[in-house]
Amino acid sequence: MPLLDRPLVxxxxxxxxxxxxxxxxxxxxxxxxxxxxxIAGQGLGVVVTGIATxxxxxxxxxxxxxxxxxxxIGLSSLxxxxxxxxxxxxxxxxLAKRLRLLAEVRDVYTVPDAILCxxxxxxxxGAAAVAVLIGSVGYLGAQLLALGTVLAAALGLENWGLxxxxxxxxxxxxxxxxxxxxxxxxxxFQGALMLLGAVGVFLYAMKAGGGLSEITRSxxxxxxxxxxxxxxxxxxxxxxxxxxxxxxxxxxLGQPHMxxxxxxxxxxxxxxxxxxVLGGSQIVCLLIWLGLGLAVxxxxxxxxxxxxxxxxxxxxxxxxxxxPELLAGLAVAAILSAIMSTADSFTNLGAAxxxxxxxxxxxxxxxxxxxxxxxxxxxxxxxxxVTAYLYDDLIALLxxxxxxxxxxALAPALAVGLNWKRVTAKAxxxxxxxxxxxxxxxxxxxRQTYFPSLPKPPLPPGVLPxxxxxxxxxxxxLLVTWWTREETLDEDVEAVMEA
Amino acid sequence: xxHRPALALLVLxxxxxxxxSCLGSPWFAALxxxxxxxxLMALGAARGGKLGPLRLPIVLTGLVxxxxxxxxxxxxxxxxxxxxxxxxxxxxxxxxxxxxFLVLSWAYAATFDSWFLRDEDLDGIRRQRRQRRQRRQRRWxxxxx
Numbered sequence: 188m189p190l191l192d193r194p195l196v197x198x199x200x201x202x203x204x205x206x207x208x209x210x211x212x213x214x215x216x217x218x219x220x221x222x223x224x225x226i227a228g229q230g231l232g233v234v235v236t237g238i239a240t241x242x243x244x245x246x247x248x249x250x251x252x253x254x255x256x257x258x259x260i261g262l263s264s265l266x267x268x269x270x271x272x273x274x275x276x277x278x279x280x281x282l283a284k285r286l287r288l289l290a291e292v293r294d295v296y297t298v299p300d301a302i303l304c305x306x307x308x309x310x311x312x313g314a315a316a317v318a319v320l321i322g323s324v325g326y327l328g329a330q331l332l333a334l335g336t337v338l339a340a341a342l343g344l345e346n347w348g349l350x351x352x353x354x355x356x357x358x359x360x361x362x363x364x365x366x367x368x369x370x371x372x373x374x375x376f377q378g379a380l381m382l383l384g385a386v387g388v389f390l391y392a393m394k395a396g397g398g399l400s401e402i403t404r405s406x407x408x409x410x411x412x413x414x415x416x417x418x419x420x421x422x423x424x425x426x427x428x429x430x431x432x433x434x435x436x437x438x439x440l441g442q443p444h445m446x447x448x449x450x451x452x453x454x455x456x457x458x459x460x461x462x463x464v465l466g467g468s469q470i471v472c473l474l475i476w477l478g479l480g481l482a483v484x485x486x487x488x489x490x491x492x493x494x495x496x497x498x499x500x501x502x503x504x505x506x507x508x509x510x511p512e513l514l515a516g517l518a519v520a521a522i523l524s525a526i527m528s529t530a531d532s533f534t535n536l537g538a539a540x541x542x543x544x545x546x547x548x549x550x551x552x553x554x555x556x557x558x559x560x561x562x563x564x565x566x567x568x569x570x571x572x573v574t575a576y577l578y579d580d581l582i583a584l585l586x587x588x589x590x591x592x593x594x595x596a597l598a599p600a601l602a603v604g605l606n607w608k609r610v611t612a613k614a615x616x617x618x619x620x621x622x623x624x625x626x627x628x629x630x631x632x633x634r635q636t637y638f639p640s641l642p643k644p645p646l647p648p649g650v651l652p653x654x655x656x657x658x659x660x661x662x663x664x665l666l667v668t669w670w671t672r673e674e675t676l677d678e679d680v681e682a683v684m685e686a
Numbered sequence: 687x688x689h690r691p692a693l694a695l696l697v698l699x700x701x702x703x704x705x706x707s708c709l710g711s712p713w714f715a716a717l718x719x720x721x722x723x724x725x726l727m728a729l730g731a732a733r734g735g736k737l738g739p740l741r742l743p744i745v746l747t748g749l750v751x752x753x754x755x756x757x758x759x760x761x762x763x764x765x766x767x768x769x770x771x772x773x774x775x776x777x778x779x780x781x782x783x784x785x786x787f788l789v790l791s792w793a794y795a796a797t798f799d800s801w802f803l804r805d806e807d808l809d810g811i812r813r814q815r816r817q818r819r820q821r822r823q824r825r826w827x828x829x830x831x
Contacts, residue, residue, distance in 0.1 A: 269778055269779075271787070272784065272790075273786040273790055276727065280730035281727065415763075417772055418764030429712055437723065602729075603726075646708075650707045655707045658703035679814040686808075
């Protein structure tokens with residue numbers, strides 16, 4: 188679509204990019220130490236933390252990948268999100284308090300830092316840093332894919348690579364300049380846009396499809412979709428949605444981009460309202476997945492929209508062709524927000540893994556951590572751009588793999604290890620290594636086409652490799668804990684675990 | 687002291703999830719998916735091996751999850767149409783998301799100050815931090831001497 192046909196959309200996109208950069212400039216003056224760069228000076232309130240956590244958690248994966256995945260497999264894709272009914276409370280009880288209290292007694296800036304404090308093991312912390320680095324590059328790659336898709340559609344760019352380059356340049360500018368200070372305040376700005384955009388788009392999607400009854404009737408009667416599309420398990424094998432539920436419901440306990448925000452909270456007592464703020468805002472944002480996931484197939488079934496060549500185009504095509512220009516502008520800005528708020532978390536986490544966590548695991552410290560942090564941010568983003576370029580499947584699937592890598596590697600060592608003193612450093616290391624390695628090997632075997640002689644993973648149809656690696660990681664943690672001798676904990680860490 | 691029933695549930699959940707994903711059994715996979723969050727919430731929320739006022743909301747959430755997943759697996763083709771959507775999809779959207787959210791968010795906030803993080807806990811933690819800093823400063827001074 189020619190650029191000048193949608194001047195308000197273009198203006199909204201440019202305004203959004205400009206505001207994000209302005210926040211970067213503003214944050215640059217407030218980023219004086221590595222503590223500011225990595226954890227925003229530990230001075231945030233619960234609403235800011237909750238909205239920033241939501242914005243980091245809900246990414247291009249939800250706003251672009253979700254409607255795309257629903258277009259392909261039907262409403263069974265919702266199993267990815269239905270766990271948001273309990274995940275905020277689960278995070279609160281299992282991790283938020285302990286992580287925040289750890290940051291109260293020690294200089295804990297990252298998840299590998301927390302693992303180092305809890306287990307006194309550089310091996311466990313180093314393994315966690317490797318998992319964070321791998322997952323960050325994959326997750327950031329998924330965001331860049333989504334960024335290219337949305338910017339190319341919104342600005343009418345033929346060249347997808349140019350769209351990625353433009354978005355990446357803005358992202359790099361504010362995240363290298365302002366670190367987590369910029370990350371948090373852009374997250375809050377972006378989170379507010381996401382909430383507004385999600386409600387607006389949901390209402391308009393229902394209207395465009397003729398109301399919920401008409402939408403479901405069109406889908407049920409269409410040959411391309413049929414009633415199966417609306418059924419909870421849809422056309423996928425039953426195990427796929429069940430694996431989605433397990434991976435996203437439990438894997439959330441290993442997501443460093445969410446856990447990282449708890450270190451930044453000023454007063455641990457504010458955690459009282461975390462489930463309400465985080466869970467409530469996630470439920471509102473889910474409306475965009477549901478709205479577009481139902482409206483786009485209905486419009487295709489009604490003949491008002493051509494069948495999609497690439498399911499990931501569902502969100503941008505609907506917004507640009509079926510919504511008033513003002514709402515389209517707001518929604519495109521909201522989608523860009525979702526993407527970039529997650530992306531900035533991962534540039535920061537990946538850089539922290541390279542500059543802080545891995546050297547620490549090797550018994551070294553990096554001088555001029557702030558400078559090297561900024562340089563590493565660029566390096567991680569470049570690696571993610573290469574991953575995005577080489578990847579050729581749905582955004583949601585790359586997101587699922589990365590989410591699964593974090594979950595399988597980190598959830599057991601953190602969620603069980605911070606609540607049960609008996610868990611040993613060897614058990615944590617074995618669990619982190621198992622989760623990372625099993626996930627990578629199964630995913631590689633499932634996707635690779637370079638070596639025809641290698642077998643496919645021996646998994647039943649519909650089972651996600653990430654579900655197997657997550658279950659295996661928990662099982663290994665429990666088994667090795669019982670096999671190894673109990674260890675003593677540092678007095679302050681013990682106090683945190685008993686609080 | 688750890689909450690032993692939560693640990694037992696955790697072992698059960700890990701076994702069910704492994705069996706579910708490796709053998710391809712939906713019932714085991716669903717059981718693992720439901721028990722895991724309940725076990726981990728109980729593990730994190732317990733104090734001195736007890737769940738106190740949180741027992742009821744956590745058990746209730748477990749029962750809701752168990753009931754919805756049993757219904758989803760038992761209903762053929764998502765069940766009959768109830769309004770615009772199949773019954774199973776309605777359960778997914780209007781029970782599985784809002785009921786645990788309301789029950790757990792309320793329980794979390796209502797018991798936070800009296801059960802989950804008391805003022806004396808925070809005072810103890812801050813005392814630990816002060817003592818640790820003092821020890822570190824003493825060590826530095828000794829090295830300096």
